[in-house]
Amino acid sequence: MAMTMTEKILAHAAGLDEVHPGQLIMADLDMVLGNDITSPVAIKEFPKFGKDHVFNKDRIALVPDHFTPNKDIKAAEQCACVRAFARKEDITNYFEVGRVGIEHALLPEKGLVTAGDTVIGADSHTCTYGALGAFSTGVGSTDMAAGMAIGKAWFKVPSSIRFNLTGALRNHVSGKDLILTIIGMIGVDGALYRSMEFSGPGVHSLTMDDRFTIANMAIEAGAKNGIFPVDDRTLEYLKEHGAKEPKIFVSDPDAEYEKTIDIDLSKIDPTVSYPHLPENTHRAKDGKDIKIDQVVIGSCTNGRLSDLEAAARVLKGRKIADGVRCIIIPATQRIWLEAMHEGLFDIFVESGCVVSTPTCGPCLGGYMGILSEGERCVSTTNRNFVGRMGHVKSEVYLASPETAAASAVMGYIADPEEVGYEG
Amino acid sequence: MKAEGKVFRYGDNVDTDVIIPARYLNTSDRKELASHCMEDIDSSFVSKVEKGDIIVAGKNFGCGSSREHAPIAIKESGVSCVIASTFARIFFRNSINIGLPILECPEASAEIKAGDKVSVDFSSGVILDETTGKEYKAEPFPPFMQNLIESGGLIPYIKENY
Numbered sequence: 379m380a381m382t383m384t385e386k387i388l389a390h391a392a393g394l395d396e397v398h399p400g401q402l403i404m405a406d407l408d409m410v411l412g413n414d415i416t417s418p419v420a421i422k423e424f425p426k427f428g429k430d431h432v433f434n435k436d437r438i439a440l441v442p443d444h445f446t447p448n449k450d451i452k453a454a455e456q457c458a459c460v461r462a463f464a465r466k467e468d469i470t471n472y473f474e475v476g477r478v479g480i481e482h483a484l485l486p487e488k489g490l491v492t493a494g495d496t497v498i499g500a501d502s503h504t505c506t507y508g509a510l511g512a513f514s515t516g517v518g519s520t521d522m523a524a525g526m527a528i529g530k531a532w533f534k535v536p537s538s539i540r541f542n543l544t545g546a547l548r549n550h551v552s553g554k555d556l557i558l559t560i561i562g563m564i565g566v567d568g569a570l571y572r573s574m575e576f577s578g579p580g581v582h583s584l585t586m587d588d589r590f591t592i593a594n595m596a597i598e599a600g601a602k603n604g605i606f607p608v609d610d611r612t613l614e615y616l617k618e619h620g621a622k623e624p625k626i627f628v629s630d631p632d633a634e635y636e637k638t639i640d641i642d643l644s645k646i647d648p649t650v651s652y653p654h655l656p657e658n659t660h661r662a663k664d665g666k667d668i669k670i671d672q673v674v675i676g677s678c679t680n681g682r683l684s685d686l687e688a689a690a691r692v693l694k695g696r697k698i699a700d701g702v703r704c705i706i707i708p709a710t711q712r713i714w715l716e717a718m719h720e721g722l723f724d725i726f727v728e729s730g731c732v733v734s735t736p737t738c739g740p741c742l743g744g745y746m747g748i749l750s751e752g753e754r755c756v757s758t759t760n761r762n763f764v765g766r767m768g769h770v771k772s773e774v775y776l777a778s779p780e781t782a783a784a785s786a787v788m789g790y791i792a793d794p795e796e797v798g799y800e801g
Numbered sequence: 802m803k804a805e806g807k808v809f810r811y812g813d814n815v816d817t818d819v820i821i822p823a824r825y826l827n828t829s830d831r832k833e834l835a836s837h838c839m840e841d842i843d844s845s846f847v848s849k850v851e852k853g854d855i856i857v858a859g860k861n862f863g864c865g866s867s868r869e870h871a872p873i874a875i876k877e878s879g880v881s882c883v884i885a886s887t888f889a890r891i892f893f894r895n896s897i898n899i900g901l902p903i904l905e906c907p908e909a910s911a912e913i914k915a916g917d918k919v920s921v922d923f924s925s926g927v928i929l930d931e932t933t934g935k936e937y938k939a940e941p942f943p944p945f946m947q948n949l950i951e952s953g954g955l956i957p958y959i960k961e962n963y
Contacts, residue, residue, distance in 0.1 A: 419873075427959055445827060502868075516867040518894065521955065524955055566864060742818070742825055765819065
């Protein structure tokens with residue numbers, strides 16, 4: 379039977395020759411992930427499974443990244459719970475502040491996920507690792523606890539939607555603009571329960587960072603996973619980051635897709651999602667009337683080195699507009715260090731930005747940039763729901779790092795071209 | 802298993818940030834989570850909800866984050882069942898895993914009004930709006946999920962089978 383790469387990975391993980399959409403399977407897991415919000419719930423549940431220890435101390439990653447460095451006493455207690463469990467179970471991949479980074483930037487960087495893996499994470503953006511040709515999906519804390527106990531998870535095999543990419547993105551247009559455009563086309567439930575497979579001749583033009591951003595936001599269209607084929611760029615990334623030997627699964631030419639959507643990458647514009655849903659997309663250049671109070675550049679979606687470099691290209695020699703606060707959050711310690719060595723922090727600070735330690739912080743309204751009533755933020759994060767970054771009457775506009783940086787300079791939602799720089 | 806209660810009615814794309822805002826995720830205490838349930842979409846929910854009440858919503862209920870705190874907050878607040886046209890996938894599996902009854906039924910989702918008295922028979926999937934007298938039938942779960950639900954959630958299921 380012809381299968382998609384997602385079906386092939388799931389069949390492999392379930393020890394079956396083939397699987398079909400709708401089939402319920404128990405799959406073996408290569409990695410089980412949790413953070414400081416979701417792990418404490420899983421850790422409380424873990425003893426109820428009646429297992430003495432976790433299934434494999436090397437295949438669990440505990441990443442306290444959401445409210446760290448601890449934002450308050452309760453957050454400190456949650457982190458203490460995760461730390462104590464990590465010590466008790468001798469978890470190999472536990473990351474303390476000083477080594478921790480935003481989970482979905484950190485795991486690929488540390489080589490903890492490879493092509494063909496099956497990964498669950500108690501965090502909705504676990505779908506990020508589809509960029510590496512892995513099946514990875516977000517689950518809840520009870521699934522995480524079960525995964526830690528027996529190394530397995532139940533899945534309903536998803537049907538697939540294929541996005542056939544052609545051409546290449548234009549200057550000042552990034553993977554973020556592409557995924558926002560796609561969510562705008564199909565809606566926040568446009569891929570509900572389904573797999574989003576990005577394929578076609580245009581894939582090769584996308585950098586790995588672009589692919590991470592695109593796969594990361596598959597959940598914002600309701601998808602179970604987003605996935606990219608493995609090419610020489612993937613293999614180079616995996617090798618560079620010391621990942622395990624890749625298992626390469628390729629979609630059969632006659633595999634069944636619910637539908638195929640053709641996308642010409644050269645037609646994508648700098649795009650902004652207005653409140654309060656990621657599907658509410660507009661062209662960045664149409665946002666002149668929207669004055670802003672804050673810009674956040676970071677997160678599991680857009681806190682990687684190339685994102686910071688893109689923002690720095692816009693901000694170099696320019697000033698953040700009066701009345702705007704611009705917060706830069708490198709996603710990991712390694713990215714932080716590289717950005718520092720490249721001189722990006724000089725550019726950021728001289729332009730009037732503040733640079734934070736790695737944290738999810740403001741993305742989910744935790745801390746490090748909470749909005750008051752009526753405030754507006756252009757953010758490179760992934761959700762703009764009611765109250766997401768603070769007050770229920772504040773607003774979040776989702777955009778690429780270049781658009782966010784351009785907006786910070788102009789004081790309103792701006793297309794990067796408006797700043798008039800050579801990028 | 803049956804449920805009966807009055808209906809709280811919400812629209813499409815009710816996300817986990819409004820079910821339980823992230824500013825309260827620095828705890829996993831069930832009662833504390835329940836005390837902020839639906840706060841950003843319906844500040845009176847917590848004071849009005851009674852044991853057995855039912856949430857009826859539109860499409861893509863529970864979209865957004867993976868936080869199990871969302872179905873936990875709803876369950877702990879006393880809600881006996883959530884009926885929606887569709888559920889976001891992580892909320893769907895979290896609800897099944899923790900034993901919060903959910904039903905997908907587009908017709909019931911479209912027609913049942915806030916404050917209606919509704920009863921649900923989970924074994925048959927029959928939803929009865931006692932206020933209007935109209936009956937609806939929800940899609941039954943596949944046998945694997947029925948087993949999970951009947952076991953009382955994922956933990957007892959795994960203990961029995963693995």
